[in-house]
Amino acid sequence: MSISFPHVGTFTYVMESICYEMNRKDVVVPNKPSYKTKQLGSRHSPEWICTPFKMLLGSFIEVLEQGAFELVGTLFIDYCRLGYYTPIYEMILDDLGYDFEFLYLNFNQPIGFIQEMKRRTSGLTYWGTFRAFQIGWIKNRFIDLVDKYLYHYQAIEFTKGSTQAVADKLYRIIVETRGMSNIRKLRKKIHEMFKEVDIDKKADPLKVVVVGELYAVVEPQINLDIMKQLNKLGVISYTPITFCRWIDIGSRANPFVRPTFKTAIKKAKPYVEYRLGGKTQESLGYAIMFKEKGWDGVVHLYPFTCMPEIVTRSIIPQVSREHDIPILSLVLDEHTGEAGLQTRLEAFVDLLDRKKNGT
Structure with a gap:
């Protein structure tokens, strides 16, 4: 049974990393949203619902079409409707005839959150499951750091596209790096690789x-x-x-x-x-x-x-x-x-x- 999640910017790399740390080898990585994603989500959503709902629904439909069975969704009590969307996704996708199961992640209930994650791992202990999530939040810091460098250097680069090329390499390096000792070295590597980008240092x-x-x-x-x-x-x-x-x-x-x-x-x-x-x-x-x-x-x-x-x-x-x-x-x-x-x-x-x- 393959596991997947909707595409949400560069946070998608974090979700991919967490799934791999959970010993899940059957990850269906979502594609970047396209015009088709928008159309799919809009076609099957209530007209009055907000755009993120439509985009995420379209992304869920696409990963189901790619063979995913377990879908990761959020469920939490908050001041935004987003925390209540997953049950609605479940009803819509069920009406569309898809065979799937939702993994509900409730960040407001950390113990239940870890228990639910452990149930979906391949033989990890509770500590191992928590460790997978810990590695996820550490890698999220590095993904955010890459984004920060990307949107700084890209504005003053001499060779157009050079900063994006470095960022794309680093995203994959972060996802594929295993072991805490190697993960700790990522910050230095990020700094070193962006230093290679030729930028206009005199620009204001x-x-x-x-x-x-x-x-x-x-x-x-x-x-x-x-x-x-x-x-x-x-x-x-x-x-x-x-x-x-x-x-x-x-x-x-x-x-x-x-x-x-x-x-x-x-x-x-x-x-x-x-x-x-x-x-x-x-x-x-x-x-x-x-x-x-x-x-x-x-x-x-x-x-x-x-x-x-x-x-x-x-x-x-x-x-x-x-x-x-x-x-x-x-x-x-x-x-x-x-x-x-x-x-x-x-x-x-x-x-x-x-x-x-x-x-």
Whole structure:
């Protein structure tokens, strides 16, 4: 029985790593979402549901067509509808006649989470199962580091495509590296390989942070690879919105390390005192944080019908005005066109350049 999961940006590499550490040799790795993925998901989804639901459903259908039987899905109580989606996927896929079984991962119940993972491993103990998950969160840090370098160097590289080529090699190296002693060496290897990229060290590029709803930020197919599009305009891009907040238990349990999302939430308190779901507080807080760090602008992404981020969108003008930082909000759905998005990005970058140079 093959195991699989939906494609979710570069976090897909983390899921692949965890499955291999669970001694699962029958992993069906999902393909990157395509136009067909969008169409499949939209065709079988309620019209009013948000775009991430449609994209993830399309990805589930594709891996089932590739022969997957066990599907990894999340189930947790949160302020976002995402935590309740997996049972709906199960009903829709069952109605479509697929033969499958869902592996529910509930991050709010760590003991049950590990028990469920152990049940799907090939002979691992509870410690071995926890170890597999631990390796997953450690590798997630390295995947995020590769992403950080990629969207920095790509903006100032001399040879177009050279940074992406290095990143693609490193993603596979991270997935295929086994043994904790070898995994610990990955950080050094990442630094060394990116040093080989020929960049313009004299450049003084604009810097833009990307915030918003998690899936809209991390999945290039829904945001039309906006981080790369910014790089093509000569702008360094970065996002603090990743899966580390949920799966990196090591950092969360360390009393000497304050997670950046907690700092962001604190800075957003004057505008939104309580959690509203999605990344409302984090998005507002990160905008303020990166302004204080000297970044030039913020791009806020959210899916059509995402209620928490619609609230964020209504507060953003006040944050932009009071902290003097330009913020571009973009709503995304399955009909978003690349030409329109590109035009808005070019206008935004031109605005940032004029502001920076005082023209």
